[in-house]
Amino acid sequence: PQTIYLKDYTPFGFTVEEVHLTFDLAPSATRVTSRIKFAPNPDATDKTFFLHGEELTLRWAKIDGETVEPTITAEGLTCNVPNIPFVWESEVQIDPAGNTALEGLYRSSGMYCTQCEAEGFRKITYYPDRPDVMSTFTVRINGPEPVLLSNGNPVASGKGWAEWHDPWPKPAYLFALVAGELIAHPGKFTTMNGRKVELNLYVRPGDEHKCAFGMQALKDSMVWDEKVYGREYDLDIFNIVAVDDFNMGAMENKGLNVFNSSAVLASPETSTDQNFERIEAIIAHEYFHNWTGNRITCRDWFQLCLKEGLTVYRDSQFTSDMRSAPVKRISDVIDLRGRQFTEDQGPLAHPVRPESFQEINNFYTATVYEKGAEVIGMLRTLVGADAYSKAVDLYFDRHDGQACTIEDWIQVFEDSTGRDLGQFKRWYSQAGTPHLKVTESYEGDTYTLTFAQHTPPSATTPDPKPQVIPVAMGLLAADGSEAMGTQVLEITKDTQSFSFPGQPARPVPSILRGFSAPVVLDHSADHAFLLAHDTDPFNRWESARALAKGSLMATIRQGKAPDSAYLEGLTKVVADDSLDPAYRALMIGLPAQSELAASLHAEGDVPDPDAIHLAVDAMREAQAEALQDMLHPLYDAHQVTQDYVPDAAQSGKRALGNAMLALITRRDGGAVAQAQYDTATNMTQQLAALGFLIGAEQGDAALGAFEAQWKDDRLVMDKWFGLQVMKAKPDDAADTATALTRHHDFNWKNPNRFRATLGALAMHHAGFHAKDGSGYALLADWLIKLDPVNPQTTARMCSAFQTWRRYDAIRQTLIKAQLERIASTPGLSRDTAEMIGRIRE
Ligand code: BAL
Ligand code: ZN
Missing domain, CATH: 1.25.50.10 (Peptidase M1, alanyl aminopeptidase, C-terminal domain)
Structure with a gap:
């Protein structure tokens, strides 16, 4: 297979001024007629007229009304064309019913739907299927289905047809079409400048009761993007469709988002608190793409992080605002370490902006998405919140309607702040997670921290250079009070020291507060002290994590019993009613077994998965013992008696209650879990209880009962x-x-x-x-x-x-x-x- 390189980018030889498509729908023989206005691109030197097309049967093609005979290959077609503007017309036949790859136009549970990102449009018709070719689209759909949808605004419709027009120029990857017997859950939104927008969430009959939460999440997202980023919606209608067969979570097609049903359908009886939170975040993410992705898109697929990193960052800000910021940050870091650090440590390591690929679908990765978001977060930390807002405003002003690069993004920050971000850009071009080793000294009244950074080499980055690492840190006094509030240190060199004079006693540092950079910190901190006293909620959690990990590693390596300092510290935090229950539930969590394997490997040991499993089990047992006096009281105190609401407050209570139940089940053989299972009125409580019962005597019966209850609900x-x-x-x-x-x-x-x-x-x-x-x-x-x-x-x-x-x-x-x-x-x-x-x- 061919490898494609970023350095080889050249613009397409033609611009596209208008696209008109007509679909005559039939499950195995859909006809797609296109009428496309092309003009020579003055910015391009290569004037080859190549249109992508795969798995298409071309019935005819015309240029300016004259039949032409293009040369067709498995990837597309070429044709001689005039050196002046011209109209290309063609008709192709495609087979949606036979399309199991779920790219292009396909059938799912009796409906038609599309997925075009990254390169699915070429399975619909011949077209320059690349993100830098943007055009307005007018689409007519002919078919017997009662609901016929495409991008943009509805133009006209009648029995068996509908026409849509999207006035915003877009690349083909944002095209969408949906047709089927669907029910609309309607809503309304008025934008900050008074535009009245019709909202619909389309679902299959039977799923109507699972729409209300998604609709509210959409409205919340629209309000938030206006308030925080000043971004207003730009069409008269916004449609979301739930689809059962979908490769991703969801897709941000202009005005017609298509969602994996698991990422939008929710009800208290069938969805857990975690499902609700994820759905809210994905709805926000796809909506936010309307500006970061659609109005400003990517020049080429190497720039994928331009839209994805920024949009993930925006959706994480949204969730932090809607729920608990520390809980969101901790959850994101757990996820980052689990998925992105793993990528960076192995053969799939690649930069946030890769420089080559064979198949772009393989680069929708945690590195592009989640590390891409971390890079945005670091940029904001470095320049400050106000400068970040100004730079992003400039980005929207300068690049609206364009297909852009990471250079364009960095340039707006350089122009608006006057900073040189040349070194910062290495975050986009170097693979690997930097390791940051910290040493400290205290002389006279001056406390000094020295940082040494090192990024392990990888196949794509054999010789990593120093990165710009923003390290948020503070100093604590021996009594736990703050000796110095949070400051951001900018590390740019291999080794760098920072001194803090005027310290009457040796302080305790709290380093990398809020996980201000995606690095591995190597620092023998006083974790027990920080667990008790750190004013930064992230680092307090991180200290518990570090103690737990240290203890687990000692069990795995030397068979040591679980660390009593960890268990004592944990007991105090879990008992502290002044802390958010969701946060306390996170405190009880342990590092993933794969993370322990990674650490053992990094430190030169060969991980034994069975030994890791046993060590974690022993630690859970030790937690149950250490917390035994508070398990039942805390479980009882965190039962929610009000009607179910999937908000942060209630879900935090359920999270802590269920964390207690997990440990209770180790002691009582499942009696309380069975009682919870029998009386549960929502999926969070039911599924948690079921999970604890599996492996206990009652497990098989509970699994049978669950199946009998939910056999007709695919998502459950x-x-x-x-x-x-x-x-x-x-x-x-x-x-x-x-x-x-x-x-x-x-x-x-x-x-x-x-x-x-x-x-x-x-x-x-x-x-x-x-x-x-x-x-x-x-x-x-x-x-x-x-x-x-x-x-x-x-x-x-x-x-x-x-x-x-x-x-x-x-x-x-x-x-x-x-x-x-x-x-x-x-x-x-x-x-x-x-x-x-x-x-x-
Ligand atoms: N663009 C693909 C799905 C998403 O990231 O929103
Ligand atoms: Zn996205």
């Missing part, structure tokens, strides 16, 4: 599939997953169900890495089966194997054998071939 059944694998004993995980793949409801072509079952296996550290290789073999079997049907989902799930070099020789051999088996599968997709190739490197 995804939970049922996933939970059984997650909660399986390590030796049983592969067998449990195998049994579930034989369940009559295991629809493996549905990405949600596939991920719920096999993704859960990949996430079960000790189960996936079972010594006999059963986890590896099962996942490989299913990836080989799924690849010809859905390459995108297959390729993403290959990343389960990315950590293979961490493990012992026997496991490495077993994994390598599976990687080779996948690689040698005839007809392997470009997506999966690229991923397996990179992982094996």
Whole structure:
């Protein structure tokens, strides 16, 4: 397969002034007629007229009304064209019903829908399918379906047809079409300048009761973007559609967002608090793309982080404002360490802006998204909140309607602040997580911190240079009071010292407050003191985490008993009623088993997944013992008696209550969990209780009851599939997953169900890495089966194997054998071939 390089970018030889599309819908033979006005692009030197097109049957093509015979390949067509503006017309036939890859136009549960990002539009018609080609679109849809939707504003409709016009020039990846028997959950919004916008959330009949929360989240997002970023919505209508079969979470098509049903449908009975929070964030994320992504888009796919990093950053600000900022920050860092640091540590490491790819779908990664958002956060920390707002305003003013690059983004910050951000830009071009080693000294009354940074080399960044690292820090006095409030230090060199004179006694530093940079901090801090006293909520949590991790590592390596200083500190925090229950629930959490494996590997040990599993289990037992006197009182005190609301306050209470229940179940064999299961009136309580009962005597009965209750709800059944694998004993995980793949409801072509079952296996550290290789073999079997049907989902799930070099020789051999088996599968997709190739490197 061909590798594409950022350095090879050239503009397209033509501009597109107008696109007119007509769809005659039929499940296996949809006709797409296009009428496109092209003009030579004065900024381009290469005037080759190449239109992307894949899996299309061309029926005819015309230029200025004259039939032409283009040269057609598997990737597209070329044709001789005039050197003046001209009109291209064509008709193609496509097969939505046969499209299982879920890219382009496809069928899902009897409806038509599209997914065009990144390169799906070329499966709809011949077109320059690249983000820097922007045009207005007018779309007519002919079909018997009662609901016919596309981007922009509705123009006209009649029985069996509808016409839409999107006045905002957009790249083809933002095109969308939906048709089907759908029910609208309506809403209204008036923008800050008085534009009345019609809102609709379209769902399949039967899902109407799951719309109210999503609609409210959309309105909250619209208000927030006006208030915080001054961004107003720009069409008369905003439609969201829920689709059962979808590769991603959701898609920000202009005026017609398409959502994986799991990312929008919610009701108290069927969705957990975590589901509600995720849905609110994804709705916000897709809505925020209207400005950061749609009005200003990417010049090429290497710039993906331009829209994704910024939009993730914006949605995390939104969630922080809607809920608890410390809880959101801690959750984001847990996620970053779990997914992005893992990428940076292995063969899939790549810069936030990659410089080459074979298949762009493989770069919708935690590095581009989540590290991309961290980079925005650092920029804001460095320049300050006001300067950040001014720079972003300049970005919107200067680049509205354009397809931009990271250079454009950095330039607005340089222009509006006068700062030189040349070195900062390395965050976009270098892979790898910097390690920051901190040493300290105290002489006279001067306290000095010395930072040494080092980024481990990786395949794409063999020789990393020093980064600009903003380190938020403060100093605490021995009595726990603040000796110095939070300051931001800017580290730019390999080694750098900062002195703080006037300290009457040696202070205790609190470094990297709020996790102000995505780095690994190497500092032998007084974590027990910081856990008790730090005024920064993130670092207080981080201290608990560090103590827990240190204790677990000592258990794994030397069989040591859990650390009493950690357990004592934890007990005090958990008992502290002045703290947010959600925060206390996070305090009880332990590092992921995969994170412990990563740390052992980084420190030169070979991780043993079984030993890690046992150490974590022993620590949970120790927590139950240390907290035993408060388990029942706290559980009782955090039962919510009011009607269910998925807000931060109630969900925090449920989180702490259920954290107590997890430990109670270790002691009472499941009596309280069974009582909670039997009386639960919402999914948060029901699912938590079910999870604790699995493995106890009552587990099978509870699973049976749950299945009988929810067998007709696809999204709830995804939970049922996933939970059984997650909660399986390590030796049983592969067998449990195998049994579930034989369940009559295991629809493996549905990405949600596939991920719920096999993704859960990949996430079960000790189960996936079972010594006999059963986890590896099962996942490989299913990836080989799924690849010809859905390459995108297959390729993403290959990343389960990315950590293979961490493990012992026997496991490495077993994994390598599976990687080779996948690689040698005839007809392997470009997506999966690229991923397996990179992982094996
Ligand atoms: N653009 C793909 C889905 C998302 O990031 O919103
Ligand atoms: Zn996005």
